[in-house]
Amino acid sequence: MTATTAPSPGVRRQGGPGPRASQRKRRRSLAPLWLLSPAGLVMLTVTIAPIVFLVYTSFTDYNQRSLFTGKYSLVGVEQYTDLAADPEFWQSLLRTLWFTAAMVIGSVIVGTGVAQLLTRLGVVLRQVVTVVLIFVWAMPTVASSLVWKWLFQPGYGVVNWLLTQVGVFGDLTNTDWSTHPGLAYVSIWLLIVWQAVPFIALTLYAALTQMPVELQEAARIDGAGEWRTWWSITLPYIRPTMLLVTLMSVIWDFNVFNQIWLVSAGGPDSATSTLGIFAYRTAFVSFRIGQGAALSVITTVILVALSAIYIRRLLRSGEDL
Amino acid sequence: MSTIQAMSAPLRGRRVGPPKGGPLSNTLAILFSLVWIFPIYWMVNTAFKPRSEALTETPLFLPESPTLDNFDAAINQTSFLVDLRNSLIVVGGTVLLAILLGIFAAAALSRFRFRGRRTIMVVILVVQMLPASALLIPTFMVFNELGLLGTYFGLILAYVALVLPFSVWVMRGFFIAIPVEIEEAARIDGASTWQVLTRILFPLVAPGVIATSIFAFITAWNDYLIAYTFMKDQSQYTLPVWLASFSTPLTGTDFGGQMAGSVIFSLPVVVFFLLIQRKLVSGMSAGAVKG
Amino acid sequence: MATVEYRGATRHYAGTSSPAVDNLDLRIRDGECMVLVGPSGCGKSTALRMLAGLEAVDGGEIRIGGADVTHAEPKERDIAMVFQNYALYPHMTVRQNIAFHLRVAKMGTREIEHRVSEAARMLELEPYLDRRPDKLSGGQRQRVAMGRAIIRRPRVFCMDEPLSNLDAKLRVQTRTQIASLQRRLGVTTVYVTHDQVEAMTMGDRVAILKDGRLQQCDTPRTVFDRPRNLFVAGFIGSPAMNLIPLYAQDWSVEFGGTRIGLTPAQRAAASSREITIGVRPEGLRVVGAAQGRRVVIEMVEELGSDNYLYTSADGNSARPIVVRSGTREIPSRGTTIGLRLHRADIHLFDSLTGERLPD
Known part of the structure; x- marks a missing residue:
């Protein structure tokens, strides 16, 4: 302990010996419990209990009937072995992985570019770009998904019309993006990247503005030279932020549900069906809830593994937890 | 527009950095803004169009006879x-x-x-x-x-x-x-x-x-x-x-x-x-x- | 107004081997300004925080105005505190900051109004009353912190390095302001600092601490003239006192031709014949190389009014002997000179125990 720095509050809060001091100590150490319990209760009922329940359910044959009768039986790892034998599961898993990769790469590259661009703009244009970013960022996914369907509507969709005018792809006027596996994915990819760029760009831009000019x-x-400066000075400076943003994008994009569900509902013919869509369909459309639970367990395990990198980083960054 | 001015706050300090407002940067910024705002513009545009104008073979970039019917x-x-x-x-x-x-x-x-x-x-x-x-x-x-x-x-x-x-x-x-x-x-x-x-x-x-x-x-x-x-x-x-x-x-x-x-x-x-x-x-x- | 008394007060942090404040006994008179001084980690801030009630007391007791407050909450002690970083409430204006205690104490609006304007006038804060702390300069923030303390008219002021965040010039200026304010208000004050100059100028008495233990507590003059041990001798005064360890063959020590015999009382007090003589830079005289202790000048520090020569004997420059020399004829670096003692300026210490030997 140094006399000039205040010791951490906790150390001080542990009272010393003597009847009154120990009394105070006991009262103080209960305060955090009271403060934590309401939040803890909510997390317990809405997150922790469901997770436990989820794992349990994945070992049962819970189905639509069980919802009403409450009857189901334990089936061991059957749901998991069934999934392992189901080619659709493997396809969904692979699809999810490479969809995620494509989305993350697209949005991080564009986002970084825009962040860099922002540092090179005059006041007016910078404000214009920022306002555009904020507008896009603020758009709720349900609304943007509807807008997307309208943009890519066969016959009247403005994107179809624009692409036709460009003339490189031939007449696309009546192309139905949602019925073509590749095109359905392209339109969803565009939607995700469009929505993800504002957060990435503004966060990285914020990091860039923190960079001391003296460094450059x-x-x-x-x-x-300029390129060299960017590569050896700017990039290392924003690398921690970039890593954080990338990890968050991975987690978000792995979980994308609304956009796919609303734009293509996983179609055509499961061509855009990710693990999330597959689990939802299994649990809430065909009501094989046990199997859906098994799928969710798998998804969760993958995500926790992914986020472990992030958490380890946070723990290691020396931040006092 | 005070909120928009406020946005430039993080930049008010001394910051020289790369040259600002070069023609390439400006072109890219305008292009990016146009592409990114387009879906929102199109949403608003369509919202104010009467049904007959929404469904046209050549899209109308502004409603000819704006209407609030859709909101209604x-x-x-x-x-x-x-x-x-x-x-x-x-x-x-x-x-x-x-x-x-x-x-x-x-x-x-x-x-x-x-x-x-x-x-x-x-x-x-x-x-x-x-x-x-x-x-x-x-x-x-x-x-x-x-x-x-x-x-x-x-x-x-x-x-x-x-x-x-x-x-x-x-x-x-x-x-x-x-x-x-x-x-x-x-x-x-x-x-x-x-x-x-x-x-x-x-x-x-x-x-x-x-x-x-x-x-x-x-x-x-x-x-x-x-x-x-x-x-x-x-x-x-x-x-x-x-x-x-x-x-x-x-x-x-x-x-x-x-x-x-x-x-x-x-x-x-x-x-x-x-x-x-x-x-x-x-x-x-x-x-x-x-x- | 009140006296403050530490009786064997001890603070021991869990997980440390020695107490941060060890069995501290200190009586502070009513209206007195007591300065706690020492190097960082000496326990001076902890001692102050124990008085304020921010730090638990593990042993002994603390009394304010005769009443035992050892385990009382801070608010029950009727004290005010000025923190090193001022700890102003960032979301409140200067006015609200100063008035916060009175508001919490549910004082009437008019009385609060009156007291705030009085304090603001005293501290020349009137133009800034409606500003937030982040819009104030360092000196102004310091004065707000002072205002927050004096508006309470407390029994005791606790000041924890209140000047250390100011630049040098402002520090000297504010130092005198605080001192005169304290005398005018007559409030008992405990003032913590690591700066011995501040301690000497501010305190009616100075308490020097080291490793949680009180080394000496007396008036600045006495502490300077009769340091009780080697630590105090080396800590008080700038440049520091020269401490030269010697061996007292037949109970006398010799330096630069001056022989000092130990008195019977001193002989009785010494634990061995290892004796350290202490002499301040002004207690040495520059003479010809042959007439005193031969030393080589390693560095000359010219401060205008005073000049200090950093000299070394026998090529040992790790522990230089510092001499104050007059403004005229300053010898240059590298010259060999002789040093002689002024007999009146000699302090004798037991090298092993560090204690001062009786005069």
């Missing part, structure tokens, strides 16, 4:  | 008002509960040291990562058991659980940033524990409260999946479900109405974002430095 000036004086 | 139709749609009311109740409940529970938990996790604190922090981090869609099934079943399906309270609880980890995390950060001496000064000034909390600490966590309410608002206002799954019929649905129901086969071709509905639904969020954008950007820069 020093690099200039050391004779580095 | 959307609002008069069955259950708009009911669903709006549902949305407001659920959003209000979520925001209030998230702030209240979050601020107490954050105070506990930042101002006190006790056993299990670190574990709780890690659990919060992990829970934050869990996909809502994975929790949907078991929460549905638990709520089914507890009779919470089809109730406002159940829906609010579900949203609060989604928002809480984030809000505890954010507000805890603000608590930690308050020097202990300020708390001590207040105690010496004669403030009771409750007064220290309410008159000193809570006001200083206000930015965190704002961040939490934004996040809670947006989560509850925008959610489609949980509301659609947990609520039983149109009289219980919230606005996103109402909006999505426009695209059923029955109304599937009423694009004007859909776009008008989308505008109505998006408007509060967009206005909200524009109002708070300064905090948004500065909050992110704070996060950026830490990340």
